[in-house]
Amino acid sequence: MKHPEIYLDALDNLWFQVSGTLCNIVCEHCFISCSPVNHSFEFMSIAQVSAYLEESVKLGVKEYYFTGGEPFMNKEILDILERTLSIGPATVLTNSMLIRPHHAKRLKEISDSSIYSLEMRVSIDGYTEEMNDVIRGKGVFKKAMTGVKLLVDNGFLPIITITKTWQDKDDDKVLTGFMDTLKSYGYARPRLKILPSLKIGKEAVRTKGYDEYEFVTHEMLEDYEIRNLICANSRIATSKGVYVCPILIDSPDAKLGESLEESMTPYELKHQACYTCYLFGAICSNFSSTSHDA
Numbered sequence: 001m002k003h004p005e006i007y008l009d010a011l012d013n014l015w016f017q018v019s020g021t022l023c024n025i026v027c028e029h030c031f032i033s034c035s036p037v038n039h040s041f042e043f044m045s046i047a048q049v050s051a052y053l054e055e056s057v058k059l060g061v062k063e064y065y066f067t068g069g070e071p072f073m074n075k076e077i078l079d080i081l082e083r084t085l086s087i088g089p090a091t092v093l094t095n096s097m098l099i100r101p102h103h104a105k106r107l108k109e110i111s112d113s114s115i116y117s118l119e120m121r122v123s124i125d126g127y128t129e130e131m132n133d134v135i136r137g138k139g140v141f142k143k144a145m146t147g148v149k150l151l152v153d154n155g156f157l158p159i160i161t162i163t164k165t166w167q168d169k170d171d172d173k174v175l176t177g178f179m180d181t182l183k184s185y186g187y188a189r190p191r192l193k194i195l196p197s198l199k200i201g202k203e204a205v206r207t208k209g210y211d212e213y214e215f216v217t218h219e220m221l222e223d224y225e226i227r228n229l230i231c232a233n234s235r236i237a238t239s240k241g242v243y244v245c246p247i248l249i250d251s252p253d254a255k256l257g258e259s260l261e262e263s264m265t266p267y268e269l270k271h272q273a274c275y276t277c278y279l280f281g282a283i284c285s286n287f288s289s290t291s292h293d294a
């Protein structure tokens with residue numbers, strides 16, 4: 001079966017796999033199986049990032065996203081962010097555990113001295129130690145909340161990103177739990193973003209993975225708002241070239257070239273993870289139908 005192809009509408013957003021597949025923790029649901037020893041993708045240097053930034057300006061990119069792995073494992077992350085914020089807004093996806101007072105202070109300085117915004121997105125999967133650490137590992141909750149507090153104390157309003165691992169009937173209970181916990185750490189008006197789980201990588205092992213029928217078909221895309229899919233407006237630069245999206249970097253066919261220009265080709269939605277994108281829309285952007293600002 002030939003799957004539908006998606007064309008890049010405009011390269012509005014450029015992602016960087018800035019810490020590769022290296023992470024300080026090993027989450028049970030990580031869709032790219034990051035860990036302290038996963039060297040499939042390495043850290044990106046400021047020189048590598050800068051070359052892509054330069055190319056991105058010519059292509060009209062509007063926003064930048066930094067992910068991993070854990071971006072704060074990359075020793076050059078603060079300089080990379082400063083450089084990026086000289087040309088456009090940036091968002092960092094982090095587990096916040098490695099953020100120390102001097103990082104938070106410098107992040108504030110970088111943010112204050114730019115005309116562009118710096119958003120911090122912090123992944124936490126439970127509003128209690130028990131709920132979070134069963135997925136993210138022992139001792140993670142306390143360290144992550146320390147990072148959140150440092151960000152809040154330095155004037156940031158981090159977007160708390162939560163992968164949905166509970167049943168629909170518990171939605172209100174979980175959201176209220178998060179709001180109460182975050183407020184108890186001094187975060188007066190928490191911003192929450194709920195993400196669906198992507199059943200690939202470690203998550204395919206933790207759950208039963210996708211069902212056989214879960215693919216995107218031509219019929220499904222009739223009257224569908226294609227720009228909901230991040231591959232319609234984004235690409236991700238990595239230490240090994242440019243890939244179609246942050247979700248599929250483990251799939252060799254998702255590599256589209258060495259430069260951004262080479263990567264601006266159509267892509268066939270042949271992966272089952274595409275089905276989750278189809279169902280839930282802009283799952284990687286800062287705001288989507290599953291975001292909650294309070």
Ligand code: SF4
Nearest residue numbers: 023027030034069095
């Ligand atoms: S889900 Fe995020 S924090 Fe957890 S192992 Fe993967 S990259 Fe690291």
Ligand code: SF4
Nearest residue numbers: 231245247273274277
């Ligand atoms: S996983 Fe999502 S963003 Fe990536 S190619 Fe498939 S639909 Fe596009």
